[in-house]
C-alpha cells in the first residue's frame with residue numbers, strides 16, 4: 592500500500608514537495624488555509640508536470656497518475672492517517688509552533704513530524720509537542736523538483752528512528768541527504784550562504800570590488816553556479832538579512848553580523864529581483 596504524506600502549506604515549497612512525492616508514488620494530502628491557496632498550489636504542480644512532459648522527461652500517463660495521488664483540504668484533521676507530515680508554512684516560529692501543537696493532537700503515534708524551515712532551530716518547534724523525538728527538519732531547496740539536496744536536521748531530542756524515517760522519505764522522492772547533527776541556527780546551508788553573503792556585502796560596501804567582480808570571482812574562481820550577491824538578489828536581500836540576523840542573534844558570532852548597508856537596502860525597498868533593484872538593477 593502506498594505511504595501517506597501530508598504537506599501543510601501549499602506555497603512554493605509545499606507544492607514542490609507534494610509534486611515530487613506524488614511522482615514518487617506517495618499518496619499526498621496537501622493542506623492550506625484557503626481554497627485559493629490550494630488552487631494556486633495545484634495549478635503550479637500541473638504546470639510543472641506539463642513542462643516535464645513537453646520536454647520528454649515524464650510520461651503523460653505518469654503525470655496524470657501523480658496528479659491523481661494529490662488531494663487537497665483546508666482541514667488539519669486530515670493528517671490523522673499520515674506516515675509523514677511535512678510543514679512548509681511561513682517562516683514564523685509562532686505559526687509553526689501552533690501547527691506542531693495541533694499536529695501533536697491529530698497525527699498518528701507512528702507519524703514523523705517534519706518541518707521545512709530554512710533556519711529556525713528544530714528544537715524550538717519540537718518543544719510545542721509532547722513528542723519531540725518524532726520531530727525532525729527536512730530542508731528542501733527551491734525549485735524542489737530540480738534541486739537534489741535535502742538537509743536533515745536533528746533537533747535536541749530527535750530519535751535515531753525518526754531521522755532514519757525522514758531520510759527514507761527524502762531519498763524515496765529522489766533527494767540526496769546531508770545530516771545536521773547539532774541543531775544550530777541556519778543549519779549548514781543557510782550558515783554557509785549567510786557567511787559568504789555577509790563577507791561579499793562587506794567587500795562591496797567598502798569599495799574593495801564591484802558586485803560584478805565579487806560574483807565573477809566566485810563563479811570562475813570557485814566554480815559556483817551563481818555569485819553570492821546575485822544569489823542575495825534572487826533569494827531576496829530581506830530574506831537573507833533576516834536569516835543572517837537570526838544566526839547572529841543565536842551564535843553571537845561576528846562573521847554573521849550583517850553590514851549596516853544591507854539593512855539600509857532593505858529599509859529603502861531594494862530587495863533584489865522582486866523589487867527591481869538590489870545589488871544589481873533588474
Ligand SMILES: NC(=O)c1ccc[n+]([C@@H]2O[C@H](COP(=O)([O-])OP(=O)(O)OC[C@H]3O[C@@H](n4cnc5c(N)ncnc54)[C@H](O)[C@@H]3O)[C@@H](O)[C@H]2O)c1
Nearest residue numbers: 600601602603604605623624628679680681682708709733
Ligand atoms: N522559498 C524558498 O526558497 C525556501 C527554501 C527552503 C525552505 N523554505 C522554507 O519553506 C517554508 C515555506 O516557504 P515558501 O517559500 O513555500 O512560502 P510561501 O509563502 O510560498 O507559502 C507558505 C504557505 O503556507 C500557507 N499557510 C500559512 N499558514 C498556514 C497554516 N496554518 N496551515 C496551512 N497553510 C498555511 C500559506 O497560505 C502559503 O500558501 C518556510 O519555512 C521557508 O523558510 C523556503
